[in-house]
Amino acid sequence: MSPFEIGLLSVAAMVALIYMGVYIPIALGVVSFVTIWILRGSFELPLALLKIAVGDSVTEYSFATIPLFTFMGLIVSKAGMGEDVYRVMNTLFHKIMGGVGMATVGANALFAAVTGSSIASASVFTRVAVPEMMKLNYNKRFAVGVVAGSSVLGMIIPPSAMLIVYAIVAEVSVGHMFLAGIIPGIMLATAYIVAIWAMSKLRPSFVVDEGVGQIAESELLDAGQILLLCLPLLILVGMVLGGIYTGWLTPVEAGAVGAALGLIYAVIRRKIDLRGFWTALLETGHITAAILFLITAASIYSRMLGIAGVPNALGDFLDTYQLGFTAVMIMLVVLMLFLGTLLDTASIILIIVPLFLPIVEPLGISLVWFGIVVVIGAEIGLLTPPLGISCFVIKSTINDPRVSLKDVFMGAAPFAFVMLIVLFILIKFPILSTALLP
Secondary structure (H helix, E strand, O other): OOHHHHHHHHHHHHHHHHHOOOOHHHHHHHHHHHHHHHHHOOOHHHHHHHHHHHHHHHHOHHHHHHHHHHHHHHHHHHOOHHHHHHHHHHHHHOOOOOHHHHHHHHHHHHHHHHHOOHHHHHHHHHHHHHHHHHHOOEOHHHHHHHHHHHHHHHHOOOOOHHHHHHHHHHOOOHHHHHHHHHHHHHHHHHHHHHHHHHHHHHOHHHHEOOOOOOOOHHHOOOHHHHHHHHHHHHHHHHHHHHHHHOOOOOHHHHHHHHHHHHHHHHHHOOOOOHHHHHHHHHHHHHHHHHHHHHHHHHHHHHHHHHHHOHHHHHHHHHHHOOOOHHHHHHHHHHHHHHHOOOOOHHHHHHHHHHHHHHHHHHHOOOHHHHHHHHHHHHHHHHHOOOOOHHHHHHHHHHOOOOOOHHHHHHHHHHHHHHHHHHHHHHHHOOHHHHOOOO
16 A cells, blocks of 8 residues: 555544544544554654654643643633623623624634633523523524524634634744734624524524513613723723724733733632632643643644645645645535534634645645634534534533524524634635734
């Protein structure tokens, strides 16, 4: 067998192992290790590459952004900022048909600007928004679907953990990735709001069960209360993202500032004690370790692909049959949608990027734009069965026997379709992702 055929078989074996339930980094690392051993006939070479992969992951300076932004997101979530933002948005949208759903999207978009986590958003707004919508006679599938769909905004609106992961793997600027995520994030949030409006007009039975109730006047906020609740968010976003974009802070320093400000805010509001602080530290450690393990496995996986010549062979195939940009994008989207049925976002990014990066670079494609496409494409997987992580988080958080996992997936389906449309628009018009870059 040729090295290329062995490389393709190893990718197939890796996918098969993941389907069998093997932990994703283990499948990536073990298959890549064994494949390099077979290709080179030496046990020492894959062992040396593994040591390099571990060393590179641990010593990568930009990797420090992951624990810092993760900790910031957890602390801000514990401080109740998600609930505050939701109350503000509810006040602004309460008179519109489907307004509570629009408020959920708007709140998720703002919350994403300080947490960068889809899972945190899904957990917070399941507790806050879903009971409110069901109390007002919104359809249960619509209620959970809005939360599932809008929760993915946390991975595209900066600061996003997935944008950081892509930046590390593709060796591009974290700051540039954050800038590139602004317009697509706003586009996606706007598309969700337009979709909710359209559904309430064209298919109201999906949005409401009967008549939509009115939010009690006592629950609405006046201008002073809105300003008071929004001020901490504006300060936090201004310090973190403003510091990065002005060059005053590096992404790592911005993460540290954001984490410190979030902790101060939580302490002032008396939303966190020593036990809660310790819990947040442990969660940060678990999430960081999991991502580090994935990045290490992906590093040796990319080296295996290079040794097997898989990217070069795919590039030659495209040249031979005169398949250019469009064919590459179709292959990319189809593969991401397939992987989204069984992998989480980080795993999809770490599998896709080493495979396609050597193919797209000769095409003169912006790697920053490519990162936005990859992250959004991978995010669709959070809403698709059988492993739509956001959907599982919502189901486990709501703990309501009236809402089944099928209801969550069915409710999320229209929003996954909207994401796909936005993805194709971004592919067609790369300027939407790169317009803010220096």
